[in-house]
Amino acid sequence: MKEPSRMDSAKGDTRPPSRLKILFADDELSLQELMSIELPRMGHEVTVCPDGPTAVAALERNSYDCIIVDLDMPGMSGIQVIGKCKELSPDTDAVVLTGKASFETARDALRFGAFDYLTKPCKLVDLKGLLLRVAVKREWVNKCKALKHQLERVQGKTELVGDSPSMAKVKKLIEKVAPTSSTVLILGETGTGKELVARAVHQHSLRREAPFVAINCGALPEALIESELFGHRKGAFTGADEHRTGLFEVAHGGTIFLDEIGELPKSMQAKLLRVLESGEIRRVGDNTAFVVDVRVICATHRQLPDMVETGDFREDLMYRINTFEIHIPALRERIDDVPEIAGHLFRRFRPTLKSGDELFTPDAIDLLQKHSWPGNVRELANVIEHATILCDQPPISPEHLPQRFGAGRKSSGPPKLKIVSPISLRELENHAILEALDRHQGNKPAAADELGISLKTLYNKLSQTQLDKAG
Numbered sequence: 043m044k045e046p047s048r049m050d051s052a053k054g055d056t057r058p059p060s061r062l063k064i065l066f067a068d069d070e071l072s073l074q075e076l077m078s079i080e081l082p083r084m085g086h087e088v089t090v091c092p093d094g095p096t097a098v099a100a101l102e103r104n105s106y107d108c109i110i111v112d113l114d115m116p117g118m119s120g121i122q123v124i125g126k127c128k129e130l131s132p133d134t135d136a137v138v139l140t141g142k143a144s145f146e147t148a149r150d151a152l153r154f155g156a157f158d159y160l161t162k163p164c165k166l167v168d169l170k171g172l173l174l175r176v177a178v179k180r181e182w183v184n185k186c187k188a189l190k191h192q193l194e195r196v197q198g199k200t201e202l203v204g205d206s207p208s209m210a211k212v213k214k215l216i217e218k219v220a221p222t223s224s225t226v227l228i229l230g231e232t233g234t235g236k237e238l239v240a241r242a243v244h245q246h247s248l249r250r251e252a253p254f255v256a257i258n259c260g261a262l263p264e265a266l267i268e269s270e271l272f273g274h275r276k277g278a279f280t281g282a283d284e285h286r287t288g289l290f291e292v293a294h295g296g297t298i299f300l301d302e303i304g305e306l307p308k309s310m311q312a313k314l315l316r317v318l319e320s321g322e323i324r325r326v327g328d329n330t331a332f333v334v335d336v337r338v339i340c341a342t343h344r345q346l347p348d349m350v351e352t353g354d355f356r357e358d359l360m361y362r363i364n365t366f367e368i369h370i371p372a373l374r375e376r377i378d379d380v381p382e383i384a385g386h387l388f389r390r391f392r393p394t395l396k397s398g399d400e401l402f403t404p405d406a407i408d409l410l411q412k413h414s415w416p417g418n419v420r421e422l423a424n425v426i427e428h429a430t431i432l433c434d435q436p437p438i439s440p441e442h443l444p445q446r447f448g449a450g451r452k453s454s455g456p457p458k459l460k461i462v463s464p465i466s467l468r469e470l471e472n473h474a475i476l477e478a479l480d481r482h483q484g485n486k487p488a489a490a491d492e493l494g495i496s497l498k499t500l501y502n503k504l505s506q507t508q509l510d511k512a513g
């Protein structure tokens with residue numbers, strides 16, 4: 043096996059994104075010489091290999107942004123090199139060089155995961171353009187990874203914590219339904235983890251690499267929902283100054299999560315049903331419809347059959363979305379899960395905790411397990427965040443819990459607010475919201491009504507509480 047030769051255009055550790063680390067493999071000496079001069083001239087770093095085995099050995103030792111391989115090499119074909127490359131380093135982009143005669147083989151190479159191909163004799167300007175496209179694609183992939191990472195930090199990992207029998211059942215249902223393309227309806231009180239379950243379904247499905255797009259049907263004004271979901275053409279209505287891509291289109295290949303589906307206005311229910319039945323969407327102001335491949339997951343804390351009875355929800359839509367139901371029990375019905383979820387949340391808020399640390403005193407756990415959790419896991423997360431701020435050193439003890447957990451106080455029913463020491467306005471507001479939600483069994487429109495705020499404001503406040511925690 044021959045030694046590869048490396049040519050750099052510049053030395054140094056940090057490379058601009060457009061500068062690629064390239065592995066070039068071709069048995070033609072003249073091409074090897076040309077590439078070792080021209081690729082560095084284009085600003086790339088190149089390692090030149092005379093055959094397939096040498097290229098694979100180089101791939102085993104180093105990582106490359108891109109490999110350019112000749113298809114017809116003695117000993118090992120370019121397709122075999124690409125196969126090995128995808129195994130060793132799936133992120134490396136492969137470009138195939140081929141003679142005109144092997145056009146079909148080049149097409150096969152694309153099927154094997156090559157980024158593109160060039161026909162010999164290739165013009166340097168074409169090679170330069172192609173490598174620029176590789177660099178641009180890599181930059182976008184990196185940006186996507188960074189965004190995904192940021193999103194995970196804000197949302198927390200999609201880890202469904204809790205092994206109580208009822209949660210074990212939920213996990214089993216997720217496992218069963220995830221690989222299918224069935225529409226899923228997730229039911230449960232506010233804060234029980236409906237969005238988390240929807241994410242888990244997406245992540246266990248074959249669509250996991252495609253987008254998961256969540257929208258809260260109750261948080262958008264009626265006039266905007268249609269263009270938010272399906273998009274609009276520029277000029278479709280007053281204020282439509284730009285073309286807008288709808289969320290169904292954004293989610294193509296992936297999953298759309300329609301949270302609070304019970305809040306969807308009647309006019310939109312009919313349009314959604316049409317989309318679910320035909321798989322086609324039409325942008326507002328557009329005459330032509332187009333097909334999207336999107337899995338739909340819906341969630342609600344409402345009793346849809348009751349809404350059908352009162353005429354607030356279309357019966358046909360209910361039957362279209364409730365093919366497979368997952369009911370998430372309220373936290374008070376799986377109180378055994380509280381210590382584990384509380385520990386998980388404490389670690390989320392304080393990532394520096396060590397694995398052997400005692401996280402809670404038995405008294406604190408006792409108080410947490412006696413609470414009725416009207417706001418479910420979201421309320422628990424609030425409480426643990428509060429305790430994390432007060433607790434310099436673990437374990438969390440009763441004094442770190444909010445006032446309403448006064449040690450020894452038995453909680454049954456919604457917590458009653460007693461202001462005995464300073465309390466922040468935000469805490470007071472959160473408490474009022476949780477109590478109102480509890481009084482109305484999680485019914486957000488009714489709670490918003492009682493609080494004298496719009497449903498949209500209530501959603502904003504609930505998600506603000508979540509953002510505060512994530513931030």
Ligand SMILES: Nc1ncnc2c1ncn2[C@@H]1O[C@H](COP(=O)(O)OP(=O)(O)OP(=O)(O)O)[C@@H](O)[C@H]1O
Nearest residue numbers: 198201202203231232233234235236237238419420
């Ligand atoms: N089993 C669980 N394990 C870990 N974290 C959980 C669990 N259930 C819920 N959470 C956390 O609780 C918070 C609320 O969850 P989520 O937003 O999924 O609830 P929801 O039912 O969709 O709420 P809403 O009805 O208000 O839309 C999130 O921070 C989520 O990560």
